[in-house]
Amino acid sequence: MKTRILTAAALTAALLTAALPASALFLDQEETSPTVLDVVKNGMATETIAFQSSDFVVEGEGALDAIVITQLPEEGILTVGGQMVGEGDVIAMTAVDGLRFTPSVTPTALEASFTFQPLFADGEPGQEVGVEVHLLTEANGAPVAENLELSTYKNVAVTDRFSAVDPEGDLLTYRLVKKPARGSVTIGEDGQFVYTPYENKTGKDSFTYIAMDTVGNASDPATVKVKIEKPDTKVTYADLSGHPAHKAAIRLAEEGVFVGECMGGEYFFQPDAAVTRSEFVAMAMNAAGVESLEGVFRTGFADDESIPTWAKPYVSSALKCGLVQGTTDDEGRVVFRADDSITTAEAAVLLDRVLSVTDVDAQTFAADAPAWAAQSAANLSTCGVLPAEAGLTETLTRGEAAQLLCAALDLLDSRDTGWF
Known part of the structure; x- marks a missing residue:
């Protein structure tokens, strides 16, 4: 079977005789023209590297008919069916499985490259595409x-x-x-x-x-x-369209964990607002189904008077369950600091305790984790609750809290049953 390689002159003649519909002359190229992705291949530096039609991926509507070689590689030669390929030669996609790159006997670099122009089935050429060929000295496995x-x-x-x-x-x-x-x-x-x-x-x-x-x-x-x-809540947020926390915020409303403010008949989540320590304790306990004590008027913390009344049942229950311990102030008193913004590290420690996650190697998380939070951060990261790129020393926002708690709810659900 004779391999189909056309010269540039033959290509020109073919294009001139092609019968295109008149509408093709008025197409918006930027909106309708397909493109071919850059090609990356590899092989041992001492071996011939074969190409396949699947290496040439088209994005957009259109079928790739052929490629025109516009620049040859310097570190080797291209052949199709044993025939040398030159600049301007056209290789039909029906023959591209026979395309080979043979490295030079003594390549001076570990990479080679060439370029081609795609030709689509409608007769239209595409933008020039680059091909990178990596010449390996040892095997490299696929992901x-x-x-x-x-x-x-x-x-x-x-x-x-x-x-x-x-x-x-x-x-x-x-x-x-x-x-x-x-x-x-x-x-x-x-x-x-x-x-x-x-x-x-x-x-x-x-x-x-x-x-x-x-x-x-x-x-x-x-x-x-x-x-x-379909969400099991009537709450919709006017300020979350396109926000990464949108789904998580709806989930929290659906589960009765947290609902944003309603103003003028619309709900607002305020995803960039800082979360306080008392707010996160309440949200984490609600998410995990930890019941709060009733009729609590004193928490036992030295700054009890500054703890909001609504938060005292949560704080007291969290203290009793060992979920929080408080901190020591300048006078040596154990305080809770209810209205202080909570950091991601502090939230991770609390959430780790609430979820009772099994300890893993603490070194699996980022090196910037505070020593007291490293184990909790590693635990939550391993089970998919805490993103690996989370800034542990930064203040936790509502949007970030929603995503943490939504992931925690998913983890709790997975312990009970699978889905899909």
């Missing part, structure tokens, strides 16, 4: 991506993070290979993504992603399952 499950509410976007492990610890990026049917996915930096349900959609959805390392290895596809539910 392993994890299947994920998440839930959200009707018309509420949810933020989460892809999860994958690379054998060499290489930096990973992520790409969708199958889009969801009931919503859309936007991929951000550091593996974060946002799933946004389509308007008024509920039910189950899913999408598939892969993880890729810096030398071009890709994981097997992993699936993210999504459950879109």
